Amino acid sequence: MSPPDGRIPDVLVVGAGGAGAPLAARLSEDADRRVVLLEAGPAPRHAADFAPELLDARLVPGARPGHPGSLPYPAHLTPERPYTVVRGRFLGGSTTVNGGYFVRPRRADLDRWAAAGGPAWSWENVLPLLRRLETDLDFGATPVHGGAGPVRVRRPRLDHPAAEAFRAAAAELGHPDEPDKNDQGPPGFGPVPSNAVDGVRVNTALAYLLDAGSRPNLTVLGGATVLRVLIGNGRATGVEIARGGTREILRAGEVVLCAGAFGTPHLLQLSGVGPRADLERHGVPVALDAPGVGARFSDHPQIVVEWTPSRALPPPRDNWLAGALNLTSGDGAHTGDIEILQSLVPMAGLVAGVHDLPGAPLPFLVSVQTPVARGSLRLASADPTVTPRIDYGYLTTADDRRRMREATRAAADLIGTRAFRHLTAGPPAHGPDTLRGALGDDRALDAWVRARLGTSVHACGGTPMGPADDPGAVTDGYGRVHGVRGLRVADTSILPTAPLRGPAASAVLVGELVADAMRRGPDA
Structure with missing residues (x-):
């Protein structure tokens, strides 16, 4: 040709x-x-x-x-957890x-x-x-941001009731504000920069x-x-x-x-x-x-922690994304390596392709973003139509499992705040009591995570x-x-x-x- x-x-x-x-x-x-x-x-x-x-x-x-x-x-996220990554x-x-x-x-x-x-x-x-x-449509041209590039970036307004509760819950737990996640300030709570503008x-x-x-x-x-x-x-x-x-x-x-x-x-x-x-x-x-x-690729393991609204909430106006809270895991080696990302659309809606699903639980997408490479991609056939063998190697070490517990419990703690109490029908929509508190049953929570483990698709x-x-x-x-x-x-x-x-x-x-x-x- x-x-x-x-x-x-x-x-x-x-x-x-x-x-x-x-x-x-x-x-x-x-x-x-x-x-x-x-x-x-x-x-x-x-x-x-x-x-x-x-x-x-x-x-x-x-x-x-x-x-x-x-x-x-x-793919396999763990040897026991098959998964399809798109x-x-x-x-x-x-x-x-x-x-x-x-x-x-x-x-x-x-x-x-x-x-x-x-x-x-x-x-x-x-x-x-x-x-x-x-x-950058929020900050404009500055020494940090561009004002004339091809990718338009905007942060969602956090005026949805669920987003307002998330912001208040983060403050109640003492987490700092991070108004610009594309600057290099300390990690905390703030709106998610997005290449979605006016709903597109x-x-x-x-x-x-x-x-x-x-x-x-x-x-x-x-x-x-x-x-x-x-x-x-x-x-x-x-x-x-x-x-x-x-x-x-x-x-x-x-x-x-x-x-x-x-x-x-x-x-x-x-x-x-x-x-x-x-x-x-x-x-x-x-x-x-x-x-x-x-030989060694990296990605971010993810778990979904859902909560059920106690009253009907409006669908998102123009973006499924709202705010995100970035935290540092317990060993402090990597600043801001835990992320709790809020979705204003239920998981069932994201899967079905609809943004309004009244009464359905709303999710936090909880991921550990520590920079470790445990995945492998190996040839399965000389036929180009045969996909390779992909193994993520998630939850391999004790530190991997500890960070996932910390991240999951941090999300559950947000849902348990006074700020969320007026908006929820109770504790997280699923999972054992071990989701809450630092003194929960680690083995039970590890099993809960393994059974529901996903990936952020950040390979x-x-x-x-x-x-x-x-x-x-x-x-x-x-x-x-x-x-x-x-x-x-x-x-x-x-x-x-x-x-x-x-x-x-x-x-x-x-x-x-x-x-x-x-x-x-x-x-x-």
């Missing part, structure tokens, strides 16, 4: 999601660079071509089983089907990433990129691509599933794709993988870049023995960045794959650990940072 004029593109970007859309848009700002962007799912050309539920910020399409905008991955399969990737949560990484995250990827990832070097990518989820396709789509040097192809990267003599030369029922070859000067936290390491393995023994076991010719591919680190002499590192700080010329990774796969806040904003940052490096020249 060739472009209309027969010329080979300079850059071929695989995946039009949180990082891929910004990367392709920024690269195509240079008129002499020809960019082809491949998306496995549909690629609408206009905002009106997105289904209404993909834009409605009161819904989370990825929470709906079988939603056509999502790709399911079977990723976006639509222009905009997971930003089209996620919750619109758009919170920056913390300085501690950037310190860790800079230790692996070099000074480009320091706070001082990253802040200009964070400012450039956003238009503005995914990265809307933010970056639709305006760029008229550029003659940018071609966006939807329905193009990449099967493998073509690698010869230590260099990537293109990809094999399936599109319209046929398989085709697309050549390029450089290939950048933005296929997501699961898609990218799986695609590398299918292309012969991965642990040699795994590749040989499945008959995949080895292009590069790279033991770090899929990072399947192809981590690091120095070339580190056998666990797959790329350098600019996403260049060690040992394969002309091949980069630019998505959350390169982040050695997931950030202390959800990674949607970090994914966009990766796309911006790698694009900036590529535009500066071959040495970056």
